[in-house]
Amino acid sequence: xxxxxxxEPYKIDYEFILSKSERTFYHILLDPETVSxxxxxxxSAPDWTKLEYEQCDGCPLEPAExxxxxxxxxxxxxxxxxKNMISYTECMVRCTTPERIYLKKxxxxxxxxxxxxxxxxxxxxxxxxxxxxxxxxxxxxxxxxETTFRVISMFLLRQYFMSGKENAIHMDLNQxxxxxxxxxxxxxxxxxxIRSLGNKDADKNAIIMLHSLSQILSxxxxxxxDAISHLFVPRDGSPEE
Numbered sequence: 001x002x003x004x005x006x007x008e009p010y011k012i013d014y015e016f017i018l019s020k021s022e023r024t025f026y027h028i029l030l031d032p033e034t035v036s037x038x039x040x041x042x043x044s045a046p047d048w049t050k051l052e053y054e055q056c057d058g059c060p061l062e063p064a065e066x067x068x069x070x071x072x073x074x075x076x077x078x079x080x081x082x083k084n085m086i087s088y089t090e091c092m093v094r095c096t097t098p099e100r101i102y103l104k105k106x107x108x109x110x111x112x113x114x115x116x117x118x119x120x121x122x123x124x125x126x127x128x129x130x131x132x133x134x135x136x137x138x139x140x141x142x143x144x145x146e147t148t149f150r151v152i153s154m155f156l157l158r159q160y161f162m163s164g165k166e167n168a169i170h171m172d173l174n175q176x177x178x179x180x181x182x183x184x185x186x187x188x189x190x191x192x193x194i195r196s197l198g199n200k201d202a203d204k205n206a207i208i209m210l211h212s213l214s215q216i217l218s219x220x221x222x223x224x225x226d227a228i229s230h231l232f233v234p235r236d237g238s239p240e241e
Contacts, residue, residue, distance in 0.1 A: 006032050010098065012138060014115055016108065017092040024081060026115060030122055035132040037074055037122045048193055049073050056189030058182060060126050070123040071186070072193060075116060079194060079203045082112060087205035095140040102140050112206035114140040120186070120210075127182045133158070148224045152176070 010030040017023050029038040047053065049072035051063045061069075087109035095102040095114065104110075118138050121131035133154050139146065155176045163170065191207045 008032065009038055010035075010136065012118065013094075013096040014111065015094040015096075016111055017094065018089070026078060026081075028115075028118060028122075030136065035122055035136050036124050037119065043077065045073050045076055048197060049076050054189060054192045054196060056127075057185045058127075059189070069193075070125050071120050071128070071190060074119045074123045075190075078112065078115060078119075079197070082108065082202045083197065085202040087202040089202070093140075095138075097138060104141050106141065108202045109205045109209060110141060112203055113209040116190075116206050117210055120190075125186065127186055130179055144224075145227055149228055152225065 010032055012028040012030070014026045014028075015023060016025075029040065030036065031038055045068060049068045051059070051061055051066055051069050053069075053072075055069070059069075085108050087107060089108045090105065091108055091111065092103065092105055093111035093114070118135045120128045121135035131154075134150055137150075139150065142150070152173070155173070156171070159170055187207055187210055191204060194204050194207060
């Protein structure tokens with residue numbers, strides 16, 4: 001059976017409204033099949049994007065084949081744009097996808113965290129590729145419970161497709177816990193890169209926010225599931241009809 005796929009790039013636009021006269025835009029184009037970022041222009045990347053510059057622990061890439069960190073190359077323009085801003089500065093952030101528009105009064109840090117999350121998943125970092133399905137169905141400003149729901153649902157659906165319809169689906173979440181342990185190392189590596197630039201704190205705190213969320217999810221997956229289990233199983237423990 002043939003599947004229907006839109007051949008047009010999947011576009012996600014972010015707008016930071018800092019004041020009536022100050023707005024910042026960031027546009028992301030994703031390949032509809034690979035869910036990788038499409039580069040529309042060639043920009044000279046700074047030295048801190050080189051792979052060997054504060055390379056993440058456990059990074060599987062080799063400098064000879066990948067001279068630059070794929071995530072750093074895709075975030076350096078944002079880092080430059082926001083390097084002199086304070087993380088807790090309030091603003092309006094508008095995220096526009098082909099399906100809908102999200103708008104939230106929040107902080108620069110939370111807005112940047114949302115952008116960094118999708119860029120990290122779609123930059124073809126071998127560790128972050130795992131999260132490409134979530135990037136395709138991007139949900140900005142998600143709460144911990146929403147992220148827990150989406151991550152575990154994505155993981156189990158992935159297990160279904162990987163195992164094949166005739167084979168047993170592995171429900172063990174240890175693989176997901178291990179994946180988040182790797183993600184934590186990527187977050188730490190990116191934070192070290194950005195911290196070395198001596199900027200103010202908006203971009204660094206956005207990475208910390210992502211790191212904190214991944215630590216919450218990875219520290220105890222079962223505990224995270226407990227927070228949403230009542231949506232599926234009544235409090236008395238009896239299964240629903």
